[in-house]
Amino acid sequence: MSRLRGALLAAIYRKASGRQALPGETAAALHDYMVPCSGEGLYHESAVVDIYEKLPVPFGLVRFGVAPDHPEVKNVINAFTQTAHHDRCSFYGNVTVGKDLSIEELKQAYHALILTYGAEANRTLGIPGENLRGVYSARTFVGWYNGLPENKNLNPELSSETAIILGHGNVGLDVARILLSPIDLLRKTDIAAHALEAIAASKVKRVLLVGRRGPLQVAFTIKELREMINLPDARPLLHPSDFEGIGQIVKDLPRPRKRLTELMIKAALEKPSGNEAERRAAASKEWGLQFLRSPMEVIPGNDGKWVAGIRLSVNKLEGLGESAKFVQTEDVEDLECGLMLSSIGYKSYPIDPSVPFDHQQGIIPNNLGRVLHAPGLYCSGWVKRGPTGVIVTTMHDGFETAVSVLEDVRSGALDVSASKGGYEIMEALLKQRGIRPVSFSGWEKIDNVEVANGEKAGKPREKLLDVEEMVEVASQ
Amino acid sequence: MAAASLRRGFRWALRLRAAPRGPGSPPAHRQDRRLRAPARDLHSDPDTHQYDDTSQKSENLTDVVNVTFIDRSGRRIPVKGKVGDNILHLAHENGIELEGACEASLACSTCHVYVDEEHFDKLPEAVEREEDMLDMAPVLQLNSRLGCQVILTKELEGMELTLPKITRNFYVDGHVPKPH
Helix, strand or coil, X not given: CCCCEEEEEEXXXXXXXXXXXXXXXXXXXXXXXXXXXXXXXXXXXXXXXXXXXXXXXXXXXXXXXXXXXXXXXXXXXXXXXXXXXXCCEEEEECXXXXXXXXXXXXXXXXXXXXXXXXXXXECCCCCCCCCCECEEEHHHHHHHHCCCHHHCCCCCCCCCCEEEEECCCHHHHHHHHHHHCCHHHHCCCCCCHHHHHHHHCCCCCEEEEECCCXXXXXXXXXXXXXXXXXXXXXXXXXXXXXXXXXXXXXXXXXXXXHHHHHHHHHHHHCCCXXXXXXXXXXXXXXXXXXXXXXXXXXXXXXXXXXXXXXXXXXXXXXXXXXXXXXXXXEEEEEEECCEEEECCCEECCCCCCXXXXXXXXXXXXXXXXXXXXXXXXXXXXXXXXXXXXXXXXXXXHHHHXXXXXXXXXXXXXXXXXXXXXXXXXXXXXXXXXXXXXXXXXXXXXXXXXXXXXXXXXXXXXXCCCCHHHHXXXXXX | CCHHHCCCCCCCCCCCCCCCCCCCCCCCCCCCCCCCCCCCCCCCCCCCCCCCCCCCCCCCHHHEEEEEEECCCCCEEEEEEECCCEHHHHHHXXXXXXXXXXXXCCCCCCCEEEECHHHHCCCCCCCHHHHXXXXXXXXXXXXXXXXXXXXXXXXXXXXXXXXXXXXXXXXXXXXXXXXX
C-alpha cells in the first residue's frame, strides 16, 4: 500500500481565545496525528503528514490564545513538539493556504486533506457605534497582549477608569484579569512587551462584564471565576438581587453548573470576614458581573469619535437552564465607560469555494470529521464543531477525525493506491512563488531566540512580533 | 524549552506498529528514536519495571502496588507500580493511552479516569483545583478523578482505573459547551 499522504491545513487560525483554550487548529492537527489505539490497531505504519500554517510559528491558540498567566496550560506544547519531531510529520509555516497554495493544488498532491484552521474572526455586535475608537473585539485585544503579529499595533486606549466587556465567557474573564492583574505578576509572564508597558501605565480600575442572560447561563468556567474572585488587590461586585431564587434551583443542577453557580452565589451573598474583608476593603480595583443586559448602542463622547458609554436594554429570561432565551423589555440602562471589549464568540470563514461551508452554523459540514460531499476532505477542531470547547474537547475531536481517516483508508473509502507527490510538488510551487516556508527546526531557532530574549527580562520568553524577522531567524 | 523538556514518564509514544497485534496483548510500541528510554514489551518482562538502565534492580518488593488499567476498548492491562507513583506517570510508563496535556499541573482534564468504587473511597479527597478541572471532563461520573492526582499507596493494591470512552456526546447531562 502506498504511503498515505495527508496534509493538515493549519492555514488561517488565530483566534484570540481564552485559556484552556482551544488550541486551535495546529493543536487539533497535532492531536489528529497522535492517533490513539482504540483497541483495533488503527495506526497506519507509513502515513506521512504535512502541516501547513499561515504563521511562521506553530501551536495556534496555545501560543496566541491562552493567557500569559496560564503557563501550565501551554505544557501541551511538549506533546505537540514530540509529534512534530516524528520522521513522517513535517511542519511548513509561513504558508497561507488559499493564497500561497490552493486547495486544488493540495488535493492533487495528497490523498487526504484535513482542515483545521479554526475560527479567526469574531462575531460582531451589529449595533451603532461599534466602530468608535476605544471599542475592540476581545479577540484582537488578546492577540495584542499575546504578541500576535497582526495585532501588535492595536495600541488600545487604557486611560479611563471603567472598562466594559460584553460577554460572559472565559475570554472575557481572561481580558478582565489581564487588565486588573497586579503588574508585578504580569512582568514574569510571556505577555508581549508592548502590552506590559501599556498595562503598567493603564488607568483602568473597574471592569464590568455584561451578559444578555442570567447567572445560570454564564459560559465561563469555575477555575477562571475563582481566579477573579481571588485576584490580588481587586474586589468582586456581584449584586445579591441577581441571585434571587437561584439558591433553590442549584442543588438539582449538573455538577459543573452547580459548583459554578454556588461559587457565584457565595461571592454575591456571603459577607467576607477577617483578612478577606480587609483585603477587599483595601483593594484598589474592582470587577463585577451585570446580567440581563443587551447592547443596543455604543454612545460616543463629545468629540463623536471615542466611546463614552453604552446603552443596554434590560432583559428578562424565558425558559430555564442553558437554553433559556433572553427577551428585551422596554427598559434601558446607560453605563459609562472609556474602553469597551466585545467578547461574544468567534467565527470561521470558508477557506475556498470548493470546500463546503455552512454559513449559518459557521462550520464545515461534516460527519465525524468527514466533510460532506467532499471525499478526501476532513476537518477537525473549531472549524468542525464550532468555536467552543477546551483542550480536552479539541483533543478528543482531533482523535475522532484521525480515526475517521484511518477507517476510510482501511475500508478503501479513501483510495491510497495511487502514489502522490506530497510536499515535493508544493515545494516547487512555493519556490516559484517566492514563499519561504519555515520548518519545525526553523521554529526551534525562533523559540531559542525568544527564550534567550525573555531571560534578559526575567520572562519565559519574549515573543518576536514581526513575521519577516521570524522568517529571517528561522532561515539562519 | 520545547525539545529539551521531554520528561521521562511523559512519553507521547507515536504508535507505529509493524504488525497487527493479537487480542489481549498489550501494545509494544516503538518509541520515537529521540527518546532515550528503551522500548518495552510487557510480556517478556513482567516482573521488572525498567524505567531506564539505572533503575533499581534490587527494588524493594514491599513497595510494589499492582493495579489494572482498563483501556477504552475494555481491555484489561495489569500493571506493577510502586508506592508514590502517580497514575498518569504509571500509565505512560506502560503505554496506556492516558493523555496528560498539562503534565500534571491541574490545568486540564485529559488524564480523567474512573476509579473502582472500593478504591475510590480510599483516596484522599480531591483538592478544590482538581474538582474545578474535573468539572470540565467529558462524561464525568461520581468515581471520576484526575489520574495525575492519584498517588499509589499499599492500600490501593488491586485498584482498577478505567479510561473514559471518547463519545460524540461528551456530556452525560446533555450540557453543550457554550461559545467562548
